[in-house]
Amino acid sequence: MTARAADLHQAPDYGRAFALWRAACPADWARYMRHPFVEGLRDGSLPQTHFLHYLVQDYLYLIHYGRAWALGVVKAQTVEEMRACAATVHALIVEETALHLRLCADAGIDLVAMQATPERRENLAYTRYVLEAGYSGDFLDLMAALAPCVFGYGEIGARLLAEAGDTPYRPWIETYGGAEYQAVCRTVGALLDQALELRLGPDWHSLPRAGQLAERFTMATRLEGDFWQMGMEP
Amino acid sequence: MTARAADLHQAPDYGRAFALWRAACPADWARYMRHPFVEGLRDGSLPQTHFLHYLVQDYLYLIHYGRAWALGVVKAQTVEEMRACAATVHALIVEETALHLRLCADAGIDLVAMQATPERRENLAYTRYVLEAGYSGDFLDLMAALAPCVFGYGEIGARLLAEAGDTPYRPWIETYGGAEYQAVCRTVGALLDQALELRLGPDWHSLPRAGQLAERFTMATRLEGDFWQMGMEP
Amino acid sequence: MTARAADLHQAPDYGRAFALWRAACPADWARYMRHPFVEGLRDGSLPQTHFLHYLVQDYLYLIHYGRAWALGVVKAQTVEEMRACAATVHALIVEETALHLRLCADAGIDLVAMQATPERRENLAYTRYVLEAGYSGDFLDLMAALAPCVFGYGEIGARLLAEAGDTPYRPWIETYGGAEYQAVCRTVGALLDQALELRLGPDWHSLPRAGQLAERFTMATRLEGDFWQMGMEP
């Protein structure tokens, strides 16, 4: 059994849309899941300079990613969707960035330095793609573009928590592999599945719209792969 | 046969979505089609002050309505959709406003006076509703909110051209009842039907989304009724 | 001293932009501050049916108003602006609506009934105006359109807390006149003043942009006046 096949067999259960869209871009998803950056987190071989470079860019990423989830509040159709998106904004711009700030502070990088770091082109491409998808499309277009980040980090975190040996990146792994983040993935998966049914009915996967949304998911998955690659090139 | 039933039997053929959405809000559509303002255009009983008041507000309306069609260019999925929306922007902010400018000029109201007229609340409510529907939703939400204006004026124009006697409002009736505007209605109808199929497939009318879009159409139809009512209250 | 002059002398200190914009629309602001609906809250003469009708519409309003504050997160320029807007979204769609739900529940109106109530036209006009201002303009346009609601309820709450006698509307008055809501008003005032300086410098009030923003504030103030009027017409 190849690594890729193995990877695709280990999909966590984050709902139906995730399962379908993930299966629609196997090569792109595998590149994202098994990128050398990820393997370097797992076995500890990733140089600290690469990790810190990635972490600062990811902090800048989370600001725009939080903005995109806030756009979800604006574009929601129900109060439940609004609340779910608003809670995610809070989790991103308060809780998740706390990890970044703490790990960077431990390495002597303060907030001012983080905020003054220029955004790398791979970072800009990804965040603007997601925001533009949300502005130009509707709630579903936005969710499809937001999904690979949430679910992919969940899948990587879960695998690495099970597989990782002695690695200095354990705090990172425990954040994304831990129960709290895994619950976020399931909640977002349910939000997404319900949003699809609410608008497109139970057979949404057979509509042309489903292909268009899967393309959004695929492109964001590719941009996640690019982001790891950027992490290797400080 | 009641007036309302008569009205619903005379639906022009502007495509499938129009037929379905029109049939989904019979009372609101009839209010829009048979409003005393419209009947006053037909039989010439509408006071000129009411007409000119309406015309100036409609000029202000067309500016925002043109902006909303431009948002269609931004939100389009295909180059054909972009071109169709861009052509409509041109038709609105160059050609259609020319009628308003000419009729107002004939009555001694110049462009500066028109642009300085405060927007009435019914006008503001309608245009901001359409623009917000477009921003917060996708291309289809925008089209559903734009549709009642295009099609309704076509249906009124066609009926009045057939029924109107001696009325000073013949130039207005000939604009909307004439071959050129009727062709615009059929073109927009085809654009809408194709856009629905492209995204939602041939059975789009059976999806929850269809009901949501019909609600957009209904609300814009109500706001058209309010706009006529505003015309009666200079 | 007339009532209007008295009103304008009692402006709470919610910052510089508020003071300037309030002073730029004295008649509209006075209509909003001293509307018969407000006086009916103060002296208890407002019929309960009017109040409950208003409260349900205000609940529907807060949903869209919360969406507009979420748009502030998207359009913010700094992390501090993002956090301030995100906190307001939370305050609106969790805390402030809790008052509405409780008061309505006390009167036997449940959440399902509230959400099923059709939005009144004055409500639609106002919320779509604010959202469209935010989408079509920038962060400042959005803030200028959001401001009259926050500050106006603060000013009314503060006055009524000082002036109100025996009235069944004391819980409402205590919510907006209380220390917590007054602190929100000062926080939003500071956010607004800082946002203006950050973009336009300390002399922003002398720029053409200042007039354009004051117009946004004035229009939203008028729509608040309309909203009270709607409250009188169940």
Added chain:
Amino acid sequence: MTARAADLHQAPDYGRAFALWRAACPADWARYMRHPFVEGLRDGSLPQTHFLHYLVQDYLYLIHYGRAWALGVVKAQTVEEMRACAATVHALIVEETALHLRLCADAGIDLVAMQATPERRENLAYTRYVLEAGYSGDFLDLMAALAPCVFGYGEIGARLLAEAGDTPYRPWIETYGGAEYQAVCRTVGALLDQALELRLGPDWHSLPRAGQLAERFTMATRLEGDFWQMGMEP
């Protein structure tokens, strides 16, 4: 005198904002103006495969760039701004793409092949950056992000028309160096200068906003440089 200094001395007169923003990013502007891709157009040394690869990507670019100009119609403050943006949409999605279609057709690449070509990452980054700047900011943010493409092609076209010897890329050079396109640059320059004054007054360059807009211009200039680089890497 160095090449860069020479380049900066030859700035065409496309207005005041262009002169200021160009001078604010000399290294990025020089990279865009004097990129090896441009020199290869001038002396004819650019391989045809590179040119055609660029041309197809540029066709895809123009679609999104046309959408962004349409967003200018939506975000305009005056009817004149609306008309200027609408005319540019037409020039882009009808006239300018005609050059691309013709040159590609001559090389045996048809429209279907062009539209089926995947968007390169540098292309995606640039267009989504511009659109997001327009959605999240106001008309000025959008114009600042749109400007480097219009003006830069004008400046390159004008120089190459004067300097180019025997090169197969003369039709391209004549398009952008020709009187018609140079007039477009001056028109857009005037639109931009007027839009800045209308909102920010005659001393707009001294406001913090000016620095924020110059940053938008600089980033779009960098993304233009990346686009040429992409052209060298089919």
